[in-house]
Amino acid sequence: MHLSSTEKNVFYVVMAVSLALMIAQFLRRLPVWRKGVPIHWKPDPLGSVAKFILGQRKVQSSRPKSGAPMHLMIFYGFMALFLATTLLFIAVYGQAVGIPNFHKGAYYLAYEAVFDVLGMFFVVGVAWAWGRRINLLRQHGPTVVNPETGKPEFNGNPLSHEVKDHLVLALLLLLGVGGYVLEAARMANTPQPWDFYAPVGYALSKVMPAISNDVYRGIWWSHAALVAVFFITLPQMKIKHIFTATLTAAGHNPEASMGRLEPISMAQVEETGRIGVATADQYTQWHLLSLDACMTCGRCTEVCPAHNVGKILNPKQVVADIAKAAETGEEVAAAVSEEALWACTTCNACVEACPVLIRHVDMIVDARRHLVAEGRLSGSGATVLRQMAGTGNAWGAPAGNREDWMKGLNVPLARDGKPFEVLFWVGCAGATDPLGMRTSRALVDLLNKAGVSYACLGNEELCTGDPARRLGDEFQFQAQAEMNVAAFAKYGIKRVVTACPHCLNTLRNEYGDFGATLEVLHHTELLADLVAEGRLKGATPEPGRVTYHDPCYLARVNNTSDAPRSLVGDQTHLDETVTLLDLAKNEPYPLRVLAEPEQHGRKTLCCGAGGGRMWMDEEPNQRPSNRRLDQLVETGADTVAVACPFCRIMLDAGLKQRPDGDNIKLVDLAEMLQDANS
Numbered sequence: 071m072h073l074s075s076t077e078k079n080v081f082y083v084v085m086a087v088s089l090a091l092m093i094a095q096f097l098r099r100l101p102v103w104r105k106g107v108p109i110h111w112k113p114d115p116l117g118s119v120a121k122f123i124l125g126q127r128k129v130q131s132s133r134p135k136s137g138a139p140m141h142l143m144i145f146y147g148f149m150a151l152f153l154a155t156t157l158l159f160i161a162v163y164g165q166a167v168g169i170p171n172f173h174k175g176a177y178y179l180a181y182e183a184v185f186d187v188l189g190m191f192f193v194v195g196v197a198w199a200w201g202r203r204i205n206l207l208r209q210h211g212p213t214v215v216n217p218e219t220g221k222p223e224f225n226g227n228p229l230s231h232e233v234k235d236h237l238v239l240a241l242l243l244l245l246g247v248g249g250y251v252l253e254a255a256r257m258a259n260t261p262q263p264w265d266f267y268a269p270v271g272y273a274l275s276k277v278m279p280a281i282s283n284d285v286y287r288g289i290w291w292s293h294a295a296l297v298a299v300f301f302i303t304l305p306q307m308k309i310k311h312i313f314t315a316t317l318t319a320a321g322h323n324p325e326a327s328m329g330r331l332e333p334i335s336m337a338q339v340e341e342t343g344r345i346g347v348a349t350a351d352q353y354t355q356w357h358l359l360s361l362d363a364c365m366t367c368g369r370c371t372e373v374c375p376a377h378n379v380g381k382i383l384n385p386k387q388v389v390a391d392i393a394k395a396a397e398t399g400e401e402v403a404a405a406v407s408e409e410a411l412w413a414c415t416t417c418n419a420c421v422e423a424c425p426v427l428i429r430h431v432d433m434i435v436d437a438r439r440h441l442v443a444e445g446r447l448s449g450s451g452a453t454v455l456r457q458m459a460g461t462g463n464a465w466g467a468p469a470g471n472r473e474d475w476m477k478g479l480n481v482p483l484a485r486d487g488k489p490f491e492v493l494f495w496v497g498c499a500g501a502t503d504p505l506g507m508r509t510s511r512a513l514v515d516l517l518n519k520a521g522v523s524y525a526c527l528g529n530e531e532l533c534t535g536d537p538a539r540r541l542g543d544e545f546q547f548q549a550q551a552e553m554n555v556a557a558f559a560k561y562g563i564k565r566v567v568t569a570c571p572h573c574l575n576t577l578r579n580e581y582g583d584f585g586a587t588l589e590v591l592h593h594t595e596l597l598a599d600l601v602a603e604g605r606l607k608g609a610t611p612e613p614g615r616v617t618y619h620d621p622c623y624l625a626r627v628n629n630t631s632d633a634p635r636s637l638v639g640d641q642t643h644l645d646e647t648v649t650l651l652d653l654a655k656n657e658p659y660p661l662r663v664l665a666e667p668e669q670h671g672r673k674t675l676c677c678g679a680g681g682g683r684m685w686m687d688e689e690p691n692q693r694p695s696n697r698r699l700d701q702l703v704e705t706g707a708d709t710v711a712v713a714c715p716f717c718r719i720m721l722d723a724g725l726k727q728r729p730d731g732d733n734i735k736l737v738d739l740a741e742m743l744q745d746a747n748s
């Protein structure tokens with residue numbers, strides 16, 4: 071088809087105006103992002119974009135069965151179409167700057183064949199996304215907005231259902247299918263001998279009636295109009311994350327870890343006159359930019375333990391509320407709601423799930439810091455902060471009681487002055503809570519049996535400050551951290567083992583900011599090493615009788631889930647006493663020693679104790695531990711192994727409420743191993 075020069079000019083003007091409108095809308099967001107605090111880290115734009123955008127690293131790890139393949143098809147299909155259009159543009163217009171027309175010969179045939187097929191990934195992916203969205207709408211019904219809060223009610227559907235969510239998918243589908251219709255119409259209008267190199271368009275052209283020049287021209291202009299609509303509406307649609315997620319990845323802090331919160335210094339407080347974040351402009355520019363990358367996919371909401379027991383907290387909504395507050399200047403705590411902010415367990419499931427790198431926990435804790443500084447934390451949360459400040463123990467036990475659990479065990483103490491290789495960091499739960507004390511006692515028994523050179527700080531140990539920090543009391547945390555770091559320096563401590571993943575996280579990831587250089591091991595890591603070295607016997611449970619609950623701060627935040635499993639005996643093996651056959655293959659059926667719950671490893675489900683929630687009031691029907699227990703019990707195992715005193719306390723309380731609770735044994739892995747070594 072030959073366009074007249076007037077038609078060409080109209081086309082150029084339409085494209086230029088639509089692109090200009092798109093860019094102008096993005097530029098209007100710049101002042102909102104720039105309101106924030108400049109970042110202090112050094113980003114790695116190329117590496118991060120290659121990893122998270124081109125490599126789709128986080129997309130691949132979330133929703134591996136549906137969302138990930140669907141998004142990969144859309145993304146790589148879109149990239150292929152973008153590349154095809156760019157190459158065509160260069161071939162046609164590059165001649166003006168001396169680039170010869172390369173769109174011919176064997177290259178052209180390969181171009182037609184490759185991009186014709188790759189474009190189908192885009193069409194199928196978009197159709198899949200739309201079908202899935204409609205299916206979820208059918209299952210859960212439309213989003214109902216609570217008239218009092220103005221926020222969506224919990225209905226189990228991670229996706230929202232605004233009309234524009236459907237319109238954008240319809241537009242993308244029209245663009246994808248329209249491209250093939252246009253290609254087929256050209257073939258039907260002016261067939262060429264090489265058309266079959268583009269198999270999809272060619273097949274479509276064979277079922278088309280004869281296409282006149284006018285009809286072809288009409289299809290061409292309709293497609294061009296859709297492209298213009300796409301450009302103009304893109305910044306208003308979720309698909310804008312093509313750009314905003316790329317910028318977010320480019321500015322992401324390559325050193326950021328889930329386990330570390332940014333410290334605040336007194337100098338900062340004096341300079342800014344505030345603690346934490348009151349209004350959104352007090353977040354960093356990167357955090358504000360990242361809010362615009364949210365495509366409301368609901369992955370964060372789907373995995374949020376608080377939301378999934380019907381609490382008001384919804385991490386997707388938190389992002390939307392903070393984004394709105396960034397525009398209006400409303401206080402973040404008011405926009406999100408204080409109730410939602412306090413409901414967070416800081417489990418980081420949302421951060422792990424978010425494909426565009428949004429760090430919900432940073433933003434929630436920063437808002438909590440402001441609330442604590444303003445005296446707006448009351449009830450049991452405030453009580454725990456007070457008792458921690460008074461005693462250095464999260465349970466409020468006097469410092470003099472910290473050695474009670476050791477009675478009769480002859481536990482070596484650092485102050486005895488004898489050299490030792492590893493410090494056993496007991497933690498408040500291990501020293502105070504009856505269940506935690508059982509783990510501590512089992513662990514020292516095993517350390518003694520294995521001949522490990524260790525000692526404890528005893529009464530010189532204070533709470534690491536983790537609960538205070540995550541509740542928002544940054545300066546109480548820092549005071550405790552500094553005293554503990556001084557004790558480490560006093561005894562030259564370099565290697566620490568602890569049975570508490572919360573202590574482990576703080577010692578490993580956060581004490582570095584206060585001058586400690588420590589190698590910190592979880593007790594399951596040290597015990598696994600001792601078993602591997604033959605210094606302890608491994609446990610030998612029967613296949614399928616044991617399930618293991620991964621603690622968030624061990625498996626997700628500190629990426630440790632193999633060592634605990636090795637203690638249970640995670641190897642897949644054949645049961646030689648019972649002949650079970652996989653009927654489909656007529657082969658012996660492999661039995662796992664460990665019965666895995668639905669969510670495990672990095673995707674584990676929180677017990678509800680983190681972020682200070684352990685000590686906060688909880689409605690009995692809104693305990694995250696109930697949902698987790700359902701998953702653990704569904705495995706059919708009669709022993710639940712744990713590796714965190716917080717998880718143990720929460721699950722123990724949950725088991726006591728269940729009619730089948732008496733049939734389930736709850737043990738720390740150290741106790742399981744102690745049995746094997748008794």
Ligand code: SF4
Pocket residue numbers: 363364365366367368369370371385386389423424425426427428
């Ligand atoms: S915050 Fe991340 S995971 Fe949550 S809805 Fe937005 S993009 Fe999805």
Ligand code: SF4
Pocket residue numbers: 370373374375376377383384385413414415416417418419420421430431676
């Ligand atoms: S950290 Fe956990 S509890 Fe908090 S919002 Fe994220 S998923 Fe929900």
